[in-house]
Amino acid sequence: MKRRNFLIAIGAGFVAGCQKIGDTAPGKTLLEAAPNWHKAVHDALGGRTALAPEFGPEDVSPYFRGNGSTNPTNGDYQAQAEAEFANWEIAVGGMVDNPMRLTMANLRALPQRTQITRHDCVEGWSAIGEWTGPQLSTILDEAKVQDGARFIVFRCADNLNGDDYYESVDMLDAYHPQTIVAHKLNGEDLPIKNGAPARMRIERQLGYKHAKYVTGIEAVASLDGIGEGKGGYWEDRAGYQWYAGV
Amino acid sequence: MTKPAKKHALATRLWHWTNLICIVVLFMSGLNISNGHRRLYWGDWGFAPEHAWLEVPRFPGWMTIPDYYSLSQARDWHILTAWPFALALLLMWIAMLVNRHFQRDITTTRREWKPAAVWADIKAHLRFDFEHAGGKYNFLQKVAYGLVFGVFLPMMVFTGMAISPGVEPWLGWLTEVLGGRQSARSLHFIFAWAVFGFFVIHVALVIVHKPLHHLRGMITGGRLEESDKPAADIKGETT
Ligand code: HEM
Ligand code: HEM
Numbered sequence: 001m002k003r004r005n006f007l008i009a010i011g012a013g014f015v016a017g018c019q020k021i022g023d024t025a026p027g028k029t030l031l032e033a034a035p036n037w038h039k040a041v042h043d044a045l046g047g048r049t050a051l052a053p054e055f056g057p058e059d060v061s062p063y064f065r066g067n068g069s070t071n072p073t074n075g076d077y078q079a080q081a082e083a084e085f086a087n088w089e090i091a092v093g094g095m096v097d098n099p100m101r102l103t104m105a106n107l108r109a110l111p112q113r114t115q116i117t118r119h120d121c122v123e124g125w126s127a128i129g130e131w132t133g134p135q136l137s138t139i140l141d142e143a144k145v146q147d148g149a150r151f152i153v154f155r156c157a158d159n160l161n162g163d164d165y166y167e168s169v170d171m172l173d174a175y176h177p178q179t180i181v182a183h184k185l186n187g188e189d190l191p192i193k194n195g196a197p198a199r200m201r202i203e204r205q206l207g208y209k210h211a212k213y214v215t216g217i218e219a220v221a222s223l224d225g226i227g228e229g230k231g232g233y234w235e236d237r238a239g240y241q242w243y244a245g246v
Numbered sequence: 247m248t249k250p251a252k253k254h255a256l257a258t259r260l261w262h263w264t265n266l267i268c269i270v271v272l273f274m275s276g277l278n279i280s281n282g283h284r285r286l287y288w289g290d291w292g293f294a295p296e297h298a299w300l301e302v303p304r305f306p307g308w309m310t311i312p313d314y315y316s317l318s319q320a321r322d323w324h325i326l327t328a329w330p331f332a333l334a335l336l337l338m339w340i341a342m343l344v345n346r347h348f349q350r351d352i353t354t355t356r357r358e359w360k361p362a363a364v365w366a367d368i369k370a371h372l373r374f375d376f377e378h379a380g381g382k383y384n385f386l387q388k389v390a391y392g393l394v395f396g397v398f399l400p401m402m403v404f405t406g407m408a409i410s411p412g413v414e415p416w417l418g419w420l421t422e423v424l425g426g427r428q429s430a431r432s433l434h435f436i437f438a439w440a441v442f443g444f445f446v447i448h449v450a451l452v453i454v455h456k457p458l459h460h461l462r463g464m465i466t467g468g469r470l471e472e473s474d475k476p477a478a479d480i481k482g483e484t485t
Contacts, residue, residue, distance in 0.1 A: 012308060015313045019313070022312075022319070022323070030326055031323070034322070042416070045417075046412065046415045047416075061291050120427065122321070123317065124285075124431065125283050125428075126287075126291040127291050204412050204414075204415055244411075244412075245410060245411055245412020246410045
């Protein structure tokens with residue numbers, strides 16, 4: 001019994017020590033920098049074009065789990081859903097020469113990519129689904145992104161716990177061939193729990209990067225001043241890593 | 247003028263204590279991550295109870311970093327500590343191949359695998375008789391250290407990389423060889439406990455058998471005794 005208490009005391013001391021280190025400025029800097037070291041390696045070895053694995057139709061999961069917002073009740077989302085998203089618009093703007101407003105019909109009229117990929121949630125689970133939609137690169141080329149832009153921000157219709165959901169990626173992922181604005185899952189219109197009528201697929205990163213209920217696509221030079229500046233809802237709210245490739 | 251030879255090379259000692267800190271941080275932050283989704287699956291995918299092969303218990307705060315549930319902070323620690331852990335392991339492998347510590351002290355000979363020899367070794371172990379002529383480590387120690395260096399620790403790195411979605415695009419065969427992402431995640435979990443199992447036995451054996459002597463050895467390097475030299479060296483043969 002004594003020995004066990006001793007061990008627990010060592011363990012607790014160690015954890016407290018870690019937490020102290022994590023709270024110091026150098027500790028914080030290290031913890032925040034580490035995901036970027038992984039990203040540098042991944043970018044160097046995977047680059048612009050290395051594809052996430054694609055699967056066959058036989059690999060598709062029997063159903064696709066929804067997580068986070070699964071049925072937004074804020075704003076006019078419910079009315080839009082009622083109208084089968086006939087009036088849905090995605091505003092493409094920010095640092096672009098040619099701002100646009102895309103309806104779902106516009107989105108479906110663009111060249112489409114269909115991919116069967118695995119979705120990995122930060123919690124640990126995975127599901128496989130078939131996604132269809134235009135490549136983000138097609139839309140960005142059409143909008144003519146200006147030179148200084150470094151990130152693409154996705155605005156979303158869902159408000160979760162009082163904050164609007166948003167996400168962002170760098171240009172490497174924005175122009176990646178598998179980065180699509182998906183409006184179909186397994187051949188059907190996107191279900192509400194999975195982000196109807198349109199959601200992002202950022203296939204080389206974890207699930208929280210794949211913004212759902214997309215209402216805006218914005219080219220920006222910096223993430224400062226957007227939300228709390230960390231590049232996404234979960235990043236701002238709970239300190240999740242902006243780079244979610246680990 | 248020659249200083250007495252050390253039992254443990256500087257590289258071994260630096261690795262050993264760096265590794266200890268890394269393992270503790272990775273294991274405890276890993277248990278916090280595990281609390282984020284307490285089911286394990288085989289194959290590429292899985293998300294619901296009916297797909298799971300294991301329902302993992304919730305690990306209490308005193309076993310995790312930080313000591314309350316925070317997936318994001320646990321991931322911060324895990325993502326940072328993966329670097330020193332993996333680099334130290336890589337450097338240790340290079341060092342022990344170059345200074346021949348691996349070939350000399352850890353590889354086993356076919357003779358040592360003969361059942362009678364293994365049995366004698368187990369019996370000696372149970373008597374806590376670790377004074378073994380003809381080598382720094384006895385057979386069971388060599389096998390255990392060989393497994394840790396050669397399988398358990400590298401598997402933590404490989405399975406950890408295989409579950410990272412940013413790695414798979416350029417190292418997809420790794421995830422495939424491991425049976426898919428959820429299999430790799432299950433293996434990551436299983437090997438984490440294998441490492442923990444080694445840790446407990448390893449520390450217990452150090453404690454029961456001249457703990458201060460061994461600890462001093464692993465910190466200062468200790469002294470290389472006659473009996474620590476490989477049998478072949480004593481007889482003057484080349485290995
Ligand atoms: C370079 C080394 C490592 C890397 C890159 C790595 C990476 C990861 C990643 C990405 C996860 C999240 C898995 C998920 O999605 O649930 C994870 C979980 C975990 N890791 Fe590691 N890890 C490493 C080393 C270790 C070591 C050395 C240990 C312990 C000895 C460890 C123990 C765990 C545990 C227990 C989990 C939770 C398993 C789960 O339920 O998912 N890891 N690790
Ligand atoms: C409090 C924790 C630990 C203590 C007190 C400890 C102590 C020691 C000592 C005294 C030795 C030298 C044994 C001898 O000379 O016969 C040793 C060797 C070794 N330990 Fe540990 N250890 C600890 C944790 C670990 C962990 C976590 C690992 C790996 C997961 C590990 C892996 C090894 C290995 C592989 C060797 C052999 C080194 C070599 O000669 O290449 N130890 N340890």
